[in-house]
Every structure is written in C-alpha cells, then in structure tokens.
Amino acid sequence: MAYEVVIGVEVHAQLRTQSKLFCACGTTFGLTANSQTCPVCLGLPGTLPVINEKAVEMAVRAGLAMNGTIGVRNRFARKNYFYPDLPKGYQISQYEAPICEHGWIEIAAGGSRKRVRIRRAHLEEDAGKNLHEAGSGMSLVDLNRAGTPLLEIVTEPDLSSSEEVVAYLKSLRDLLMYLDVCDGNMEEGSFRCEPNLSLRPAGQTTFGTKVELKNINSFKFVKDAVDYEIKRQTKVLNEGGKIYQETRLWNHERGETAVMRSKEEAHDYRYFPDPDLVPMEISSEWIEQLREGLPELASTKQQRFITEYGVPEYDAGILTSSKALAVYFEACVTLYPQPKTVSNWVMGELLRELNNSGTEADASPVTPERLVELLTLVDQGVISLKVARDIFPDVYASGKAPAQIVQEKGLTQVSDEGALATMIDEVLKKNPAQVGQFKEGKQQVLGFLVGQVMKASGGKANPGKVNELLKKALAG
Amino acid sequence: MEITRQEVEKVAKLARLALTEAETTAFSQQLNQIVGYVQKLKSFSTEGVEPTSTVPGQSNVFRPDQVQASLSTEQALSNAPDAEAQCFRVPKIIQES
Known part of the structure; x- marks a missing residue:
C-alpha cells in the first residue's frame, strides 16, 4: 500500500546566555562534573528561582525571526516527573502560555520553497546529564547543565521526508545562529532534535500512530534515522502489524532505531503554574525594541x-x-x-x-x-x-x-621584458622547425612556443607578456 | 467533586508514595474534607476576575545575565548518599533493548 509520511519536529536549542535560566551559575560546556551548580539548580529546599532577562529577550528575538506571535502574558509551569537528572522532581517549563505561537519558517525542499509552520516555542530549563555505568546497574549524574535555558521549538506535522526534515533543521539552526541566540553545536547538544513520525494510507485524513525519535546528534543521523523509521513502519503496516506510540533511540552503529524503555515513565506530568515565579508581561514596546534590533x-x-x-x-x-x-x-x-x-x-x-x-x-x-x-x-x-x-x-x-x-618559494612572476626576451631567444633557437612552421602560417604553433617559454621559466613567466613578446620576436 | 480512592492511589503512585490501605482511606477522607472546604469559594461570583497563581501585583521580576560563583563540586555532592567521579551515583533507570 502507498503511505503518506507525516513528520513533526521538536527542537531543543540551548540559548547562549552566560548564566542559567533561574540562577547565576555559568553555562559552560565540558567543565568538571558538578562544578557549576548552586542550591537553586540542585533543587535544594527553600530556594527561589529568578528569571534571566537575557534568556527572555533571546526567546522573543527567535520568536520574531520565526514570524511568530509573541505571547504578552507569560508564566512558567512545573512539569512533574521523576528522573535522576532532574533534581527538583519537576522541570520549570511553559505550558498554557508559550512565549511564541503560530510562526513559520521557509525551507528549500526539492527545488521549491515550502513553509513549515511553527506551532509554538517556549522557554524551559535543561536537565542534567546521566552517564550510564557499564555492568553495575548504576548511573552517574552531572548537574552542570541542569537549569541551562532552552527554547523548545515545535512544528506542525508539515514535513514529509527526511530531506525536508534536514532542510528544516538546517534553516532553523542557521536562523538561531544568525540571531546569536544558540551556538548550534549538535555534538555538544546545544541543538537537539526529536522528529516524530507516523504513516497513513495515502488520502486518509486522520493521523497514524506516531513514534518519537531521539539520540540524533548530526544532520546525517537525522536523515538516516528518519529513512530507517519510514522503512520500518512501512514494513510493519504492510505485514498487518501495529505501530505503538513510543520513543525510539537511534543507534548509528547498528543503523537502526530501538525502543527506549524507562522504569520511570509518568505519562501524567500534572502541569501547574509555578508559584515561585511571577508572571512575565512582554509589552508591545519591548517587542518592538527587540524587533528593531534583529539582524x-x-x-x-x-x-x-x-x-x-x-x-x-x-x-x-x-x-x-x-x-x-x-x-x-x-x-x-x-x-x-x-x-x-x-x-x-x-x-x-x-x-x-x-x-x-x-x-x-x-x-x-x-x-x-x-x-x-x-x-x-x-x-x-x-x-x-x-x-x-x-x-x-x-x-x-x-x-x-x-x-x-x-x-x-621564489614564485615571483617574471614580467621583466629583458629576462623574458632572453628566454624567448633561447626557445626560438632550440625550435627552428616550429619557427619555420609559424612563418608558413601555422598559427597554432604559437601555443607550443609559449608553453616552452613557460617551461623554461619554471612556470613563473607572465603568460600574457610571453605571448606578446613572442609574437613580436616572430614577426621580427 | 469527590476524590476517589483510585485518584488517591494514582497520585500516590506518581509521587512514589507507598500508602497502606488504612492510609489510603484516611487520605481520601482528609482530601475530601479539604476540597469540600475550598468548594465554599464557589459561592462567590468570580466573573471578570483573572485567575492568579502567585501573590498578585507583581510581574517581570528579572535578574541580569551575570555569572556568580557556584558551589564547589565537594559542596554540591556533600548531601549525596552515593557519589563517584565527581558525580551523583544513582540506580540506573534506562533499559535499552
């Protein structure tokens, strides 16, 4: 059966602030583990997060550049789940009122231009990093990254091939880098993408079951993972199987996706407004000021x-x-x-x-x-x-x-007429036959003679000058 | 609006709380009393009143994007039950197939 591929993409872009989203710890990549934390980002009791103004400005600039509508009244919400890299037991994110909605980005795909709609972009804090120990059944947790500002950018399901996904990601990454709000480093995880993908019989209007892909840290892997997943789902459906809503991790060594299983899946994040953070009002004056500053x-x-x-x-x-x-x-x-x-x-x-x-x-x-x-x-x-x-x-x-x-390297071109004349004389003396041919009207011999002079000069003679002087010498 | 036993069990599970049968019964009753008390608010008209999630009157409390000293790694790990290689050490929760 012919299937239509429907893809949406979630991107988490780290904003290039100096300090974290809700505390004054730095955001440098690759430092000694747990050397960039404080009571706020460690989630210790009795601490109070305070919003980094620069992160808000960067998010607004990105939203404007994506042709989006900036939310006037913003507030932060708690997304509740347990995970070792999430010290508070909740992530501070935006739920009901994202900073940007209804944007779009134009991409070049298959020789034509296409608009990819951005459903929303919102501010949230990053989690820490888990490193899995082999064999021991234990994980190591580094919280240096916990609390780094992220802009999560979610598209509508407007993409239909791996090429389009890559084109979209490249355009978005370029845009964020032009704005200087993200360094775009995929290997270091400053620009992470999670495509979600479903198939449906061509012509059907309802969507099929979607699968989310993770662990993709280069454009090549994006293409490979999406192509693999299209093939896998096509095969499952053709054999009468069922697609399960799940997260699959790309394994680039094996060239396949595999289900990510977690003991801690919540499926119920119980979002509610974070009482520790006061609302953000983004005035039209502020928006206009940021718009004027766009590059x-x-x-x-x-x-x-x-x-x-x-x-x-x-x-x-x-x-x-x-x-x-x-x-x-x-x-x-x-x-x-x-x-x-x-x-x-x-x-x-x-x-x-x-x-x-x-x-x-x-x-x-x-x-x-x-x-x-x-x-x-x-x-x-x-x-x-x-x-x-x-x-x-x-x-x-x-x-x-x-x-x-x-x-x-002694590569100075010889343009000196005296020096060139000496070389030309020698070449003419060594090649009387060709000189004779030229005089009989065989113009193409000139090229040969120019070549001989160039050779004699070790490639350093000025070819224009040689041409000119040779003609003179032969006419004389 | 009534809080059922099932809801209490679900919330307890999401919060990783192991409740006994007796506790589930007790919390169901207590939560129903609390919710019942808050229901009194329904007798007031809240038309035209914006919902609030924080102490009203304040918005746009920001800090400048400036880095200040963090805790040392030793300080950060000082409350951890287990640590290794400058990291918190915890039971592994991902299972890759």
Missing part, C-alpha cells in the same frame, strides 16, 4: 547579495549559509570591489580549507585582508592565477602573508 537574516541577506553585488543566486546562497562567511565575504568586497572574483575564491579555495579543518570563517587564518593581498598580487602581475591557487593552502596553513610565501 539581517539569511534569506534577506541572500537577496541583497544578488542585487547589491550582482553575484548569482547559487553564490549568494552559499555565501550566506553562515553568518561568519557572509561577514567574511563583505569584508573582502569592501577592500576589493570585485564581488564575483571574491565569491569564486571564498566558495572555492577558502571554503575547501575551512571545511577540511572544521573552521568557521570568522576564525580563518587567512583573513579578508590576506585574501585581498593575494588577489592584488595576481592583479599586479607578481604571480599568476595558477600560482595564487597553488599557494593558497600554504597561506592558509602558515598564516603568513602571501607576499612572504611568494618570496620564500
């Missing part, structure tokens, strides 16, 4: 690059794929106003090195100034374009000035 987002920037710099849509898409790269490109163009040349170098040589070393453009050892120096050396005829391309990895790896590398 130019990727899609707007892409359009501007096309109109302002005249680069092709494809280039503009790549150049704006990260904020750091877009800033890099614009810095180069300011110094060297030939956008297409800069674009070719940034998308080609630079991006290759950045990707190979896993570096963001803002940390590139080749600064925009250095790249422009290299391009200028080509323009001045000091080196050929080929040499410039050849030495780029060295410039990148050494962090040295391009001119210094050119000098060290």
Whole structure:
C-alpha cells in the first residue's frame, strides 16, 4: 500500500546566555562534573528561582525571526516527573502560555520553497546529564547543565521526508545562529532534535500512530534515522502489524532505531503554574525594541547579495549559509570591489580549507585582508592565477602573508621584458622547425612556443607578456 | 467533586508514595474534607476576575545575565548518599533493548 509520511519536529536549542535560566551559575560546556551548580539548580529546599532577562529577550528575538506571535502574558509551569537528572522532581517549563505561537519558517525542499509552520516555542530549563555505568546497574549524574535555558521549538506535522526534515533543521539552526541566540553545536547538544513520525494510507485524513525519535546528534543521523523509521513502519503496516506510540533511540552503529524503555515513565506530568515565579508581561514596546534590533537574516541577506553585488543566486546562497562567511565575504568586497572574483575564491579555495579543518570563517587564518593581498598580487602581475591557487593552502596553513610565501618559494612572476626576451631567444633557437612552421602560417604553433617559454621559466613567466613578446620576436 | 480512592492511589503512585490501605482511606477522607472546604469559594461570583497563581501585583521580576560563583563540586555532592567521579551515583533507570 502507498503511505503518506507525516513528520513533526521538536527542537531543543540551548540559548547562549552566560548564566542559567533561574540562577547565576555559568553555562559552560565540558567543565568538571558538578562544578557549576548552586542550591537553586540542585533543587535544594527553600530556594527561589529568578528569571534571566537575557534568556527572555533571546526567546522573543527567535520568536520574531520565526514570524511568530509573541505571547504578552507569560508564566512558567512545573512539569512533574521523576528522573535522576532532574533534581527538583519537576522541570520549570511553559505550558498554557508559550512565549511564541503560530510562526513559520521557509525551507528549500526539492527545488521549491515550502513553509513549515511553527506551532509554538517556549522557554524551559535543561536537565542534567546521566552517564550510564557499564555492568553495575548504576548511573552517574552531572548537574552542570541542569537549569541551562532552552527554547523548545515545535512544528506542525508539515514535513514529509527526511530531506525536508534536514532542510528544516538546517534553516532553523542557521536562523538561531544568525540571531546569536544558540551556538548550534549538535555534538555538544546545544541543538537537539526529536522528529516524530507516523504513516497513513495515502488520502486518509486522520493521523497514524506516531513514534518519537531521539539520540540524533548530526544532520546525517537525522536523515538516516528518519529513512530507517519510514522503512520500518512501512514494513510493519504492510505485514498487518501495529505501530505503538513510543520513543525510539537511534543507534548509528547498528543503523537502526530501538525502543527506549524507562522504569520511570509518568505519562501524567500534572502541569501547574509555578508559584515561585511571577508572571512575565512582554509589552508591545519591548517587542518592538527587540524587533528593531534583529539582524539581517539569511534569506534577506541572500537577496541583497544578488542585487547589491550582482553575484548569482547559487553564490549568494552559499555565501550566506553562515553568518561568519557572509561577514567574511563583505569584508573582502569592501577592500576589493570585485564581488564575483571574491565569491569564486571564498566558495572555492577558502571554503575547501575551512571545511577540511572544521573552521568557521570568522576564525580563518587567512583573513579578508590576506585574501585581498593575494588577489592584488595576481592583479599586479607578481604571480599568476595558477600560482595564487597553488599557494593558497600554504597561506592558509602558515598564516603568513602571501607576499612572504611568494618570496620564500621564489614564485615571483617574471614580467621583466629583458629576462623574458632572453628566454624567448633561447626557445626560438632550440625550435627552428616550429619557427619555420609559424612563418608558413601555422598559427597554432604559437601555443607550443609559449608553453616552452613557460617551461623554461619554471612556470613563473607572465603568460600574457610571453605571448606578446613572442609574437613580436616572430614577426621580427 | 469527590476524590476517589483510585485518584488517591494514582497520585500516590506518581509521587512514589507507598500508602497502606488504612492510609489510603484516611487520605481520601482528609482530601475530601479539604476540597469540600475550598468548594465554599464557589459561592462567590468570580466573573471578570483573572485567575492568579502567585501573590498578585507583581510581574517581570528579572535578574541580569551575570555569572556568580557556584558551589564547589565537594559542596554540591556533600548531601549525596552515593557519589563517584565527581558525580551523583544513582540506580540506573534506562533499559535499552
């Protein structure tokens, strides 16, 4: 039978605040276990949480950038369940009144644009981390992360393939990184995604039973896990089986999902307003002030690059794929106003090195100034374009000035007419047959002779000059 | 509105409380008395009154995003019944199939 795939996605994005959501502990990743806690985030009795204003602002900025409606009256609720990484026995979250509702994000999927509706985005605190001891039946708990601010972003079930899920996640991650509200690091868990997926016979209007997928920490795993789950559910249904509502963990080593079983499932969170926290009123003035402070987002920037710099849509898409790269490109163009040349170098040589070393453009050892120096050396005829391309990895790896590398390697292009004339004379003397052919009208021999001069110069001769001088010499 | 035994049992289970038969009976009665007392509020008209969950009159109490010193790891773990490798040590609750 033909099935229609229905997917919604929940994302938990860590907000880039310095301190936690309800206390003044830091939010640094990877510190010694339990070195970043206090009575509030340990859930000790008699403590009082106080809201981090910056986290609220970041959530509002994200909500606005997702085209959402910002909730004027906000309050926090307790979500009650027992789990070792949740010291209070409840998570402070938002239930009835989320900070953002009814948003949407546009994604590029299968050559067309599609709007993915955001049902809601709300603020909540993160839990700690459980590390499972092998064999002992015990777990170790690190509460450094407990209380870190999260924005949970929930879509409507608008996605229908693994490609669309990945496209959505990339767009959302880019958006949050452009806003500087999340660092987007999937491996460290700053951007966690949980797709939920169900199948239904094509044409049916009611939804099938959905399964939630967890333990996915890269875009590749997202695609693999969703594709696997579509196949698994299709097979179960085709064999007359039943899909159970459950959470399944992606095991990337085995390439399959497996049911996550927990002894502590509550299924009844008994949400109620947290009496320790007073309501938040987000005034329209505050919202407008935050809206005015929003940066130019990727899609707007892409359009501007096309109109302002005249680069092709494809280039503009790549150049704006990260904020750091877009800033890099614009810095180069300011110094060297030939956008297409800069674009070719940034998308080609630079991006290759950045990707190979896993570096963001803002940390590139080749600064925009250095790249422009290299391009200028080509323009001045000091080196050929080929040499410039050849030495780029060295410039990148050494962090040295391009001119210094050119000098060290003795790659300065020979444009001096006297030096070139000497080489040309020698080549002509060594190749009388070809000279004769040329004089008889065989123009294509010129290419051969240029090649011989280039070879004699060790690739350093200026090809334009060689061409010009050769023609003169042959005409003489 | 009456609190049934089943509800008391469910709440006790969610709260990880092991109640005896006698306790379940006693708490059912007590909870019914409390709820019955609060039912008196129904005799007042609350039309146009916003529900409140905190002491009224206050909103937007924030703190600036500034880090202050945390407890030391030793302090954080000082009340833990069991600890190892700077972590709280607890019975494992996940079963992966």
